[in-house]
Amino acid sequence: MSKQYTINLEEYPMDWIVKxxxxxxxxxxLICDAFSVQLLVRDNELRVLCEDEKVFHRIEKLIASVMEMLENHVDVQERDIMYLCRLAKTDKLDQLAAMYQRPIxxxxxxxxxxxxxIGQRYLFQCMSxxxxxxATGVxxxxxxxxxxxxxxSQLKNGAVRKIILTRPAVEAGENLGFLPGDLKEKVDPYLRPLYDALYDTLGSEQVEKLIEKGIIEIAPLAYMRGRTLDNAFIILDEAQNTTRSQMKMFLTRMGFQSKIVITGDVTQIDLIRKQDSGLLNAKQLLSGIDGISFVELTSLDVVRNPLVQKIIERYEREEEGYGKNTSD
Structure with missing residues (x-):
């Protein structure tokens, strides 16, 4: 039989309660579906109808987490609520306590x-x-x-003098030589996600100015050969499509006062032989070296449309099934 519990919302602004x-x-x-409860706001109180007191306390912590997000001016969306529900059901909400102490x-x-x-916070800690x-993940x-x-942020505070963003230029079996245009026009489509993130943080005008000055450099991976990169923040994206020799070449470009972040999704390797991936090889070869960190993000860390998370989980389950059948 359901019992009624209450959470006092009087201390919170009305617009927070609406959000x-x-x-x-x-x-x-979403919360009601996740916990099989009923929620109702009346007279500055949130009334929770549920059968288990333990479930109520989880919801109580979840509501507190949402309010903390709103206090830190976070735009709470459906995906955030779904993520909080998952954490609450596994009693991991306490791990969010330090999430908003320091912005990226x-x-x-x-x-x-x-x-x-939580996975993104760990990535931030490792980069720091x-x-x-x-950083690998779906x-x-x-x-x-x-x-x-x-x-x-490192460029703005003077920790580095330039940002270098690079990717393998050949993906999904398409060779640059068959694409129309000059080198920049050939390469730009592959680097679009990097531009998008730059525009979000600097604005398109400032990005173009910094590119002209050489403070931000966006180039294919092949252009890294023979260089030593000092006082730079270097990001290699789509690293699952590097070969072993390319990965070795890239990592040995690192100079003094530099940082390197390598990102990739090992489920989307476009090389003819997946075992040739420089990212897979580096994860095995370089683990345990002081100063090198490995972060694995999962479907729980997906921050796109909630459907993306569900799609990824279905594919993961199917691939696990194939793996079991193969091993049998």
Whole structure:
């Protein structure tokens, strides 16, 4: 039989309570579905109808987490509520306590950018303390975006003098030589995600100025050969499509006062032989070296449309099934 519990909302501004409910009470619907409860706001109180007191305490912590996000000017969306529900159900909400103590950077609008998941926070910590970070994970986990945001913040505070962004230029079996245009026109489509993150944090005008001055450099991986990169923040994106020799070449470009972040999704290797991936090889070869960190983001860290998370999980389950059948 259901019991009624209450959470006092009197200390919170009315607009926070509206955001807690979500558009057309969508946030409440997600919480109700996740915990099989009923929620109702009456007279500055949130009434929770549920059968288990333990469930109520989880919801109580969840509501407190949402309010903390709103206090830190975070735009709470459906994906955030779904993520908080998952954490609450596994009693991991306490790990969010330090999430909003330090922003990664700032958007061009002035809005502070914080990690959105525990995995993202760990990536931020690793970038802060390690000179080389390997960040792997499925699509939509924010690997590239966070790396670029952090790189821009390091440039702004003078920790580095330039940002270098690079990717393998050949993907999904398409060779650059068959694409129309000059080199920049051939390469730019592959580097679009890097530009998007830069525009978010600096604005398109400032980005173009810094590119003209050489303070931001965006180039294919092949252009790194023979260079030594000092006082730079270097990001290698889509690293799953590097070969072993390319990865070795890239890592040995690192000079003094530099940081390297390598991002990739090992489920999307476009090389003819997946075992040739420089990213897979580096994860095995370089683990345990002081100053090098490895971060694995999962479907729980997806920050795109909630459907993306569900799609990824289905594919992961199917691939696990194939793996079991193969081993049999």
């Amino acid at each position: 807690l409910c979500g558009p057309q009470d969508k946030h409440f619907s 950077g700032k958007a061009i609008s002035g809005k502070l950018i914080y990690p959105k998941t 303390h390690s000179d080389i970070v390997f 699509a939509g986990t924010g690997k590239t975006y966070l790396a670029v945001v952090y790189a821009v």
